[in-house]
Amino acid sequence: MAEKGSTRILDGNNAAAQGAKLSRVQVIAAYPITPQSPVTEKLSEFVEKGELDAQYVAVESEHSALAVCTSASTVGARAFTASSSHGLAYMHEMLHWAAGARLPVFLACVNRAIGAPWNVLNDQQDSISQRDTGWIQIYARNNQEILDSIIQAYRIAESVYVPVMVCYDGFVLSHTEMPVNLPSQEDVDRFLPPYKPHTILDPANPRNYNLVTFANPRVNAEGVLCHGYMELRYLLQEALQNSRETIIKVGQEFGEAFGRTYSSTLWANRLDDANTVIVAMGSLVMEATVAADILREAGHKVGVLGLRVFRPFPKADVVKALEKSRLIVVFDKNISYGLEGATCSEIKSALYGSSVRAVIRNFIVGLGGRDVKARELVDAVNRSLLSAKEDDLTREYPEWICAI
Amino acid sequence: MKTTAVNLTEKEYALPGNRTCPGCALSLAYRHILKALEGQAIVTVPPSCLTVLHGMYPITSVTVPCVNTPFASAAASATGLLAGLKALGREGPTVVAVAGDGGTYDIGIQALSAAAERQTDFLYICYDNEGYMNTGNQRSGSTPLGAISGTTPVLGKQQNPKDIVAIMEAHGIPYVATANASYPLDLYEKVKKARAIRGTRFIHVFSPCPPGWSFPFNNTISIGKLAVEIGWVILYEVEDGVFRLTSASESIAKQGNLKPLREYLGQQGRFRNITEEQIEALQRWVNARWKRCLDRAGN
Amino acid sequence: MGTRDCQHICAESSPAIGEAGKTGEWRDSFPVIDPEKCVVARQNKPACFLCWLYCPDAVITKTVPIQIDMEYCKGCGICAQICPAHAISMIREQ
Numbered sequence: 069m070a071e072k073g074s075t076r077i078l079d080g081n082n083a084a085a086q087g088a089k090l091s092r093v094q095v096i097a098a099y100p101i102t103p104q105s106p107v108t109e110k111l112s113e114f115v116e117k118g119e120l121d122a123q124y125v126a127v128e129s130e131h132s133a134l135a136v137c138t139s140a141s142t143v144g145a146r147a148f149t150a151s152s153s154h155g156l157a158y159m160h161e162m163l164h165w166a167a168g169a170r171l172p173v174f175l176a177c178v179n180r181a182i183g184a185p186w187n188v189l190n191d192q193q194d195s196i197s198q199r200d201t202g203w204i205q206i207y208a209r210n211n212q213e214i215l216d217s218i219i220q221a222y223r224i225a226e227s228v229y230v231p232v233m234v235c236y237d238g239f240v241l242s243h244t245e246m247p248v249n250l251p252s253q254e255d256v257d258r259f260l261p262p263y264k265p266h267t268i269l270d271p272a273n274p275r276n277y278n279l280v281t282f283a284n285p286r287v288n289a290e291g292v293l294c295h296g297y298m299e300l301r302y303l304l305q306e307a308l309q310n311s312r313e314t315i316i317k318v319g320q321e322f323g324e325a326f327g328r329t330y331s332s333t334l335w336a337n338r339l340d341d342a343n344t345v346i347v348a349m350g351s352l353v354m355e356a357t358v359a360a361d362i363l364r365e366a367g368h369k370v371g372v373l374g375l376r377v378f379r380p381f382p383k384a385d386v387v388k389a390l391e392k393s394r395l396i397v398v399f400d401k402n403i404s405y406g407l408e409g410a411t412c413s414e415i416k417s418a419l420y421g422s423s424v425r426a427v428i429r430n431f432i433v434g435l436g437g438r439d440v441k442a443r444e445l446v447d448a449v450n451r452s453l454l455s456a457k458e459d460d461l462t463r464e465y466p467e468w469i470c471a472i
Numbered sequence: 473m474k475t476t477a478v479n480l481t482e483k484e485y486a487l488p489g490n491r492t493c494p495g496c497a498l499s500l501a502y503r504h505i506l507k508a509l510e511g512q513a514i515v516t517v518p519p520s521c522l523t524v525l526h527g528m529y530p531i532t533s534v535t536v537p538c539v540n541t542p543f544a545s546a547a548a549s550a551t552g553l554l555a556g557l558k559a560l561g562r563e564g565p566t567v568v569a570v571a572g573d574g575g576t577y578d579i580g581i582q583a584l585s586a587a588a589e590r591q592t593d594f595l596y597i598c599y600d601n602e603g604y605m606n607t608g609n610q611r612s613g614s615t616p617l618g619a620i621s622g623t624t625p626v627l628g629k630q631q632n633p634k635d636i637v638a639i640m641e642a643h644g645i646p647y648v649a650t651a652n653a654s655y656p657l658d659l660y661e662k663v664k665k666a667r668a669i670r671g672t673r674f675i676h677v678f679s680p681c682p683p684g685w686s687f688p689f690n691n692t693i694s695i696g697k698l699a700v701e702i703g704w705v706i707l708y709e710v711e712d713g714v715f716r717l718t719s720a721s722e723s724i725a726k727q728g729n730l731k732p733l734r735e736y737l738g739q740q741g742r743f744r745n746i747t748e749e750q751i752e753a754l755q756r757w758v759n760a761r762w763k764r765c766l767d768r769a770g771n
Numbered sequence: 772m773g774t775r776d777c778q779h780i781c782a783e784s785s786p787a788i789g790e791a792g793k794t795g796e797w798r799d800s801f802p803v804i805d806p807e808k809c810v811v812a813r814q815n816k817p818a819c820f821l822c823w824l825y826c827p828d829a830v831i832t833k834t835v836p837i838q839i840d841m842e843y844c845k846g847c848g849i850c851a852q853i854c855p856a857h858a859i860s861m862i863r864e865q
Contacts, residue, residue, distance in 0.1 A: 094559035095552065123555035128586035132548035135541060135583070139516060139552030142539050145559040147552075161542050170781045229780055266780060269537045269553070271512050271565050276532035276784040278540035280523060285774045286530060289787035294530035294777040303780055477824040478817050484829045488843035489789030492827070494797065495847035499827035527790035529782035656824055690848030690861070693825055 072326065073251040080241035083211040083248050084150065084176045084234075085110035087218030089120050090256040093148040093174075097125040097136035101155040102188040103238035104178040108150065130155040134162035134173070141171040142277060144265035146222065149173070152238060153180035156194045160201070163231075167202030167304060169278055170266065172225030172232070174218065175203070179350065179401075180238040181436040189437020190238040192350060195378075196402040196410045198233070202304050204311060205378040207350045208236040209335065211246045216328055219256055223318045226263050228311045230304070235378075237351040237401075239437065251326050259325045308380045315377055333382035335374030336389055338364070342371030345390055345426075346449060347398040349375045349411055352433070352440060356399065359445035370449065375411060383418040390419065393426045395456045397449050400466070401434045408432075408466045416462065427456040430466035444469050475657050485511045490533035491524045495689030497653035497679035497696060498599050499525060502534075504656040505570070505597060505677075508663035511536050513566045514557075516549040518542065518580060520572035521606045522599070537565075544579045546571040547587035550594045566667050567594040574604045577613035577636050588643040588672040595666050595673045598636065599653075601681040609684040616704075617754050618737075618746035619685075628745050632757050640674040641710055647673040649709035649718075653680070654696025658707060658719035665711075678705045686741025695739060703730040703762040708769075715768040725766055733758060789843060794828070798846030800861040802839055808858035812836045822850035822859060 078086065084107050088096070096115070098108040114120035123140075127133045130151050137147035151159060156177055166173045177195045181187040195205060204224065208214040214236045221232040236242060268275050285296045295303070316331060323329025337357050339345065344363070346356040353374030363370040373389050375382075390396060400409020407413065412430035419426070429452040434440040448469060473479065485506035492499040498521050506513070515538040517523055523540060527533045541549035550569040557563050571580055576598035584596060603621050604610040610622040611629050614636070618628045641648045647669045651659035659677060666673040680695045682688065687695055699705040700720045707721040717725050724730065733755050737743040746754075806812035810819040816835060823831045830840040831850060839850075851859040 095555045097552070097555070121559075123559050125551055125555055126590070127548060127551070128582060128589075131542075131544055132551070132583045132586065135545035135548035136552035136555060139539055139541065139549040140556035140559070141552075143514075143553055143556030143560065143562070145556035147556075162545070165542055168781070267783070269514050269539065271514070271537060274511070274532075274535050274537045274786060276526055276534065276538040276540070276786075278782050279526055279529045279532060279784045281529040281782045285777075286528065288530040288777075289785065292530075292776055293774050294779060295774045295782075299774045299777075300780075300782060307780075477820040480820075480824065482833045486829060487786060487788045487790070488828050488830045488840055489791055489794045490828065491791040494827075494845035495849055496827050500825065500849075503827070503829055527784060530777070530779065530784050531787045531790045532784040533786065533788075533790040535786045688848075689846075690852045692827070692847070693849055693853055 072255060073249050075247050075249050077245050078211055078248040079243050079245045080211045080214050080236050081106040081178065081243070082110055083215040084218060085114065086250055087215040088148045089114050090251065090253060091219055091222045091260055092146065093122055094145040095123045095125065095137065095140035095147045096149070097127050097133040098149050098151065099127050099130045099133050099155060101152045103180060103242045104150045104152040104155065107176060107178070130158040131162055134159045134166060137173045138162060138166045138169060138171050141173050141265070142169065142267045143269050144263065144267070146263045147173045150176035150178065152178040153182050153194045156198060157182060160198065163198055163201040163203060166231045170229040170304065172222070172229055172263065174221050174225060175231065175233045176218065177233050177235040178238045178242045179235050187436040190240050191435045192235065192401040193403070195233060195235045199379055199410065202230065202308065203379065204230055204232040204308065206232065206234050207376060207378060208234060208241065209351055209353045209374060211241055211248045212328070214241065215248055216322065216326070216330065219260060220318050220322050220330065223260055224311065224314055227314050228307050229266055230307050230311060235350065240351045255325055259322065312380050312382060333377040333385050334389055335376055337372040339371035339373065339389055342369050343392060343394040344368055344370045344449065344453065345373050345393040345396050346370065346445065347373045347375070347396060347411060347415055349378060350401065352399055352401060355440055355442050356445055358442040359449065362442060362446050363449055368453065381414050381418065386415060386418045387422045387424060390424050390426065393424065395452055396426045396428045397452050398428065398430045399433050399445065400430060403432050412466065427460065428462050432466050432468045438470065475660055480660065481507055483507065485535045486525070487533045487535065491527060492521065493683055495682045495692045497681065497692050498522060498601065500656065501599055501653040501659060501677045501679055504660045505663050506536060508660045509536070509566055509568065509667060512564070513568045514553050515568045515570060516541050516546060516553060518546040518571050518575040519606065520575055521601070522570055522572065524606060543575055545583055546575055546580050547584040547596060550596070551587050551590070551592050554592060554594055568597060569594060570597045570599065572606070573598060573600040573602060573614035574612045577634060585643065588640060588645050591671050593670050595675070597675045597677060599677045599679045601679045601684060603684055605681050605684040618750035619742045620745055621742070628750065637674070637676050643672070645672040645674060647709070647711050650676045650678070650705065650707055652678040652696050652700060652705050652707060654693045655707065655719050662709060687739055691739065698736050698739070701731045702733050702736045703758045704736060706762065706765050708765060717765065717769045725769060730758070730762060793842050794845050795842045798844065798864055800846050800848065800863045801841065801844065802848070802850050802859050803862055804837060804839070805858045805860070806836060808856045809837065810856050819855070821853050821855065825849050825853045
């Protein structure tokens with residue numbers, strides 16, 4: 069199907085704001101932080117000009133931003149926030165709260181390094197640090213995917229009642245202009261129905277939310293055995309486990325509606341005959357694709373696996389995609405201090421017990437905005453090819469592409 | 473018509489058999505707060521004894537809708553409720569944040585100050601039991617000088633509390649008031665009045681805590697009244713900048729003098745280690761504040 | 772027995788009396804009203820009602836005569852303290 073709508077030249081932040089507008093968000097609360105600030109500016113402009121019928125709340129902190137969104141969502145409004153780095157870290161408590169309350173809030177995370185020392189440039193330490201908060205995490209490779217993912221995110225979130233975070237690299241995408249197809253409002257309205265809350269906040273039918281919950285199940289006044297704290301946690305895990313199916317379905321339907329299909333949790337590039345696979349996330353996938361092309365020209369059978377969805381972690385999809393690999397080179401723009409890059413750990417854990425017996429190498433790259441050149445990725449893959457041996461499947465710690 | 477015990481509505485929104493301690497001033501105050509709101513409210517509550525009162529999932533002892541929210545976020549949560557209601561065209565119920573002194577003076581003040589600055593159309597009620605009672609009585613920004621608490625266990629608190637009501641008044645909001653669980657009808661009237669005002673409204677409710685302050689359960693009301701008689705609590709309201717003493721404080725201003733502080737302190741175990749110097753300092757603090765209020769009231 | 776019959780996906784609570792159980796069991800003493808002294812009982816019409824007004828637990832009825840719900844009365848004794856007619860006494864539970 070051909071693309072519809074109109075094509076505009078947009079930076080990533082503007083694409084995110086357009087995505088929110090097309091999704092008809094009703095409550096926006098955000099606090100400025102580099103490199104996210106233009107998202108909040110753009111959305112407040114839409115609201116002030118009357119182009120978007122929403123409540124814009126200029127809060128005093130990120131903690132309050134997400135508190136506004138969670139309570140607005142409890143009332144039944146579609147809520148939007150955006151942040152980066154320290155701002156996301158400051159929201160940490162509320163991230164848990166939103167997921168625990170099963171509120172389909174949306175957050176655009178403009179990936180930025182986290183201090184100390186201060187650094188406003190890109191890596192993915194911020195969102196990776198929030199991976200255990202119960203949010204779905206989707207990573208965009210380019211500005212089109214930012215916009216498309218936001219529209220899909222609301223469909224996903226409001227189907228499974230789990231909040232969704234769409235992550236995109238600060239400056240690399242947020243401040244870089246690219247052609248972006250803007251779907252028409254009518255098409256988006258057809259794709260994205262209004263939010264139906266599972267919560268009731270009505271004096272005529274008074275319910276209380278998020279009360280203290282016992283460890284064990286407890287019978288309610290009608291005699292029904294209700295969950296304990298642990299059962300509620302199980303249900304959140306179950307929702308995330310099952311959300312893969314929804315993510316795929318929504319991605320396919322998005323393709324049918326707009327001509328751009330998102331039918332997988334992964335981005336696969338030339339994996340069919342590849343015995344060496346580069347794994348990356350976010351805009352780094354684009355760089356990795358350039359590196360793979362260079363390596364292909366040199367005669368190596370290299371493909372790229374981009375993780376589009378990081379939570380729920382698409383374990384089965386990853387195993388299938390890596391079936392033929394003999395060498396897997398994982399580039400992480402984050403570090404789980406004392407171990408390795410988080411993506412690498414997830415890949416290793418996915419492969420455990422599978423038939424894939426590949427050498428795995430992990431490289432930490434691009435922290436705090438350090439430029440990642442395709443040439444450096446090529447060198448890293450070449451080094452890995454040389455060191456790949458049956459008795460040297462994995463290394464205790466990752467290598468860093470830096471000057472030390 | 474003046475509200476009295478005889479004509480006050482019988483309808484209860486806080487049900488019997490809740491989880492608060494016997495003689496809880498919060499439980500009493502909340503009963504009357506909800507009566508004044510006639511149940512037409514959406515309440516948001518951060519961790520506090522009120523969380524305990526609202527109960528344990530899947531049952532609540534309160535018949536108004538409520539959303540619990542993390543400690544720092546009561547006013548932000550109220551902002552979100554309001555924004556959501558507005559976005560959906562469901563305005564009507566009063567949005568009320570009810571927090572303790574810890575959630576107001578300390579961890580919640582940033583969000584509260586910002587919500588007031590944004591002129592958020594909500595009612596914020598701080599019930600003040602002068603410490604972190606829900607976590608077992610630790611010192612807060614509201615704990616009085618000389619009071620023993622879990623974190624001032626030997627020497628007692630070394631500082632005076634901050635004047636949260638003055639801080640809120642400085643935001644230029646249309647209504648601030650002080651109330652006291654021992655004067656439920658005065659509290660009721662103030663909540664009723666605040667409910668009808670648009671913009672940010674702040675009511676401070678003094679709430680004696682029998683286990684936290686170490687006094688017998690049955691003395692809650694008398695301790696609260698004594699607090700007014702000695703001037704520790706001054707009942708007043710400031711409506712659009714106009715200051716007015718109310719209830720017992722108004723009578724005391726007209727008819728005479730404050731009782732000495734000593735009687736009040738002697739009835740509470742938390743002041744068992746207070747020194748003469750601290751009593752004098754407390755008395756000076758009380759006198760200065762009382763004088764300011766008298767001056768403002770034009771007495 | 773599992774909790775699958777419970778349709779909640781988050782901690783959603785509905786109001787009910789006695790959330791904390793029969794809180795009357797917490798009491799170490801219970802209030803007794805002397806109808807000879809109680810203003811409401813003596814006048815046999817709505818009056819006073821200060822015990823009702825000041826009860827933190829809403830266990831006193833605003834009726835003629837006044838009644839106390841002993842299932843939930845925690846026995847704090849505020850009613851006995853507040854009664855201007857000294858009509859309420861607190862009696863130790865056996």
